[in-house]
Amino acid sequence: MEILDQITRHYNYVITIFLMIAGVYIVVAKSNMIKTLIGLSIFQASVYLLYLSPGKIIGGTPPIIGEGYEVYSNPLPHVLILTAIVVGVATLAVGLALVVRIHEAFGSIEEDEVLRELEHE
Amino acid sequence: MVLLTLMALITLAIVRVRNLFAVVALTGAFSFLMASVMMVLDAVDVAMTEASVGAGISTVLMLGALYLTKSREAPPRFSQVIPVVVAVGVGAVLVYGSLELPGFGLADTPVNTHVGEAYIQRVMYDADIPNVVTAVLASYRGYDTLGETAVIFTAGIGVLLLLSRGRGEDSQADGGEEGGGDAS
Known part of the structure; x- marks a missing residue:
């Protein structure tokens, strides 16, 4: 019963960890390169959650200073994650461009097929 | 809590589904759910960015890449047992x-x-901007944002070089991809 209580209090972290291992699982177990990139962005999304969850204060408002509000959530994780999202999309674009180039060169976006092709040469 | 559970379910679907168009659509839904969760966590600026950049631009980028490549994933060729065991253990x-x-x-x-507390207390005195996130991003951590812009610029050039190489002048597709990189 105490374990159950602990898990509900840490539900954000549990989901964060689930997304994290799902992302890593996709990266490790799938050989399709576009799927791998999607796994990478799921992993990144889990990191966003990991940063934003502790910054929330129950009863707080978004960190925009206004009259009549005393409690604000922590603004620092928001700033860091704002940067991380944009950089994540930039790296995703480069990764997808690489996949397109690999498809032009080898006619396949499956990692093992490309490796076999390379061994034949 | 409901939103988080929905996100977990969508992730499971992304792992299982093998049609890549469906996977990209699910990723868009995932990003919108993520944006809603961020709203709940009081991160309004981040939620806006995630909805526009995560659900908008990256979906467009992935659809573009699928158009230029294949849209089906091959069935797995080796056993999935060991990765599952490792993932569950970790x-x-x-x-x-x-x-x-x-x-x-x-x-x-x-x-x-x-x-974070210090930023909230000092921001009106230092920067006179009521939105603390904006003040920290552009004022306290301005060099960080400058570096981020450099990263995006580099990524845009990289995409441009990768896609235009070996294809000559007839490269219409990379115009859109590069524009997306710059807009973010």
């Missing part, structure tokens, strides 16, 4: 580790009592 260890973290939404945790 997850269990991480959950065990997270039980010691402070609970959700408390104000007196170490995260919320030092730097």
